[in-house]
Amino acid sequence: MSHLEVRNLSKRYGDFTALDDISLNIAEGEFVCFLGPSGCGKTTLLRAIAGLDPQSSGTIHQKGRDISALPPSKRDFGIVFQSYALFPNLTVVDNVGYGLVSRREGKAAIGQRVNELLTLVGLPDAGPKYPAQLSGGQQQRVALARALATSPGLLLLDEPLSALDARVRLRLRHEIKALQRTLGVTTIMVTHDQEEALTMADRIVVMNQGAIEQVGTPQEIYRRPATAFVADFVGSMNFLAGTLLAPDKVKVDGRTFDCPVQDGLSPGSKVALCIRPEDVRVRDLPADIANRVAVEVTELDFVGAFCRATLKVQDTQDVAMTADFSSNLIRDLGVELGRKLDVALPPDRLRVFAA
């Protein structure tokens, strides 16, 4: 059963449409990421689900209950903000217990629950400190504990990691994910960081200009992007302009490439032929391999673990692509600037989008 059902949600500010007819189901216990560039509407959608900035039209059901018109205080969610929004004048204990006090539980029960939560987020000794005495990562954990204190059915995370430095961010990614798995709480996280979404989410909702571009597992989003926007936004992608000759053939500047069968596009239409840099094949090419092209290395950028090479396709005007070469490969094949070599674009790794 789905925990949250969003149907035909729209949000307009005057003439500007911030959310355009969004429909979405989120299953019980699922970890969903809203991913997109800034201004795509992901935070607006999250705030509409929380009731903080209500939608203009459309409905939201939580566990079958219509919450579309309820104020935030009548909905069932915990929330963590990018700014943490910890109360600076209250100790960690008082922050975490803030929502428990108004539920009129006994002092001892509250104290026990707060300890439990602080242990859960790995800060058992932080209780008497004030937020200003904690590091950013610790503050974020306290905010998480506070949001979880009332055992909400839905956890909302609004860019929770973006104010932290890279190392802390990496560690917290795993901790939040592990915590979510243990508690089984349905979670929505807003992020603009694709890596964060790919590593943490069960499902990713990619958004652009107020609309959903694609919903899918991280693998689906990365391997089979549904639109050119998703292909471009998630990971790196080469876009080669061409024309669809047949359902499984694309012509790029006089060369014909095999590609997966395209049902939705009619032959003759302008398309973009796409391949990820890491999918360009160089080693051990069989003689009859499909989509073999001769290229020249025109740029070579050292990125640490690998090199990103810019390859100009021989005998074309300016068809070029990037490919990721491991350090081994560079050494073994003697890749350097100006070096000419043959590469192959495996057809099953190619994606075709209408241009």
Add this chain to the structure above:
Amino acid sequence: MSLAASSRPPILRIAVSRDDLMMRLGVVLFAVVLLVIVGLPLWSLLAKGFEDRDGKFVGLANYVSYFSTPALFDSALNSLHVSAVCTLIVVPLAFFYAYALTRTVLPVRWLFQGISLIPIFAPSLLPGLALVYLFGNQGFFKGLIGGSIYGFDGIVIAQIFYCFPHATLILVTALATADARLYEAADALGASKLRVFCTVTLPGAKYGLISAALVVFTMVMTDFGIAKVIGGNFNVLATDVYKQVIGQQNFSMGAVVGMVLLAPAALAFLVDRVVQRKQVALLTARAVPLIPKPKLGRDLFFTGFCTVVSVGILAILGMAAWGSLIKYWPYNLSLTLANYNFTNFDASGWDSYFNSVEMAIGAAVFGTVLMFVGAWLNEKTREFFFMRGVVQFLAFLPMAVPGLVLGLGYIFFFNAPNNPLNFLYATLAILVINTVAHFYTVGHLTATTALKQIDPEFESVSASLKVPVWRTFARVTAPICLPAILDIAIYLFVNAMTTVSSVIFLYAPDTKLASVAAVNIEEAGTTAAAAALCIVIVITSAAVKALHVLADRFLLGRLQAWRRR
């Protein structure tokens, strides 16, 4: 029903929670309070200008007679003239003083800063009295000046003293927020000192300069105490209102003069709002604060400059203090405390002082609560835009209204026999209410600024945790804003102690305030006792301010341990 219409779903109306409802009721209530203490009195004043002495509607007749009476109309020109001259003198003076405080290395910076604030704690008639001692008909240095100090020159000198701290405060704020990297960049590009000053320093302080100029202009325009003491035959609008109302009991003409006085003040206020809106934050989160480095020549020059200005301020204050201790100026210069035995000079004796203290405490307590809770309601209520707009307007209105004008409006509104609030008339309560209303805007702005600096998501978090808003207000918002709350209270106390203009129409014999008593005593010709009363006021408000500074440093430090890292 057309297809197009049905395809667009109806606009969703979100249910109003109990918190929302309570806060909206609060906003409405608050709007009503502001309407009663600000809006309606001003409306009564406006209406009064169109009535004759018997209360009959006479259209523009009063205005016609005002503008066709040269004696009255000349005052308006005099007011504009004296305000313009004071602005031209005070703003550059305050700018260089503020520049010295913020951009150079001064030996005793805190002392110079403290001295520049002294005039704030004095009623405006104090510099007037000091000038009488120095250059008056029996003044020490009367021979030094060609003519008489009474009139234009006296007003200008006293106003410089009186307005200086206000302009300095604004400009210190404007100059303190500088990004050191801009100066480093200018240096790296080889810009000359003058060019850096003209292209970096001045533009950075531009809005501060405009603001300071408007504040000084308005203060001079609307001040009553100085013109009263040292104006002589040089009539200005503020003294005209007083003469029409108190002297001739011509309330309608008083209302007309009040409206004329309101116009430039309101205009200055509007200009300031427009300018402030254009101002963008110069200091981004990444800016590097500018810390001045020692530079002998410049520092010596500015130390000298600040010393001259400070000596001037201290001389005026010291003259008033000394004068208050002298037996019989200028014939018997031996010291005495007799002038502090106010019973000999005014029927209310020391009572006026205790009235003042009581009134100031009342205004500080009642006003701070009203201003802070009101600002919070208006800031944190969701939606409800129209009513919040109304409140915002009413809260800003007092800034544009001179005290004399508001006081006059209070007479017309609260003294009307059919007003159910009539019982407040001639009580200490009406003085408290009037003072709170008169100084409303600054307190409201202070509270709003403090509230805006708090994470806006506190309320969202509270809602998600099902904690009622009032609990978050009491446990989080108010404690965090404690320094701002104290600032508002002190501001109200000091202004309540020193204000003359708005309360001069509203006191009864048993609720007379010290500042008003000083005016009366001076009117009766006893300069020494008037000076003595002014000094008592200065000591009281400065002592309260000093307590505040100490409390800020020691008590708040302990109460607000959470601020420490």
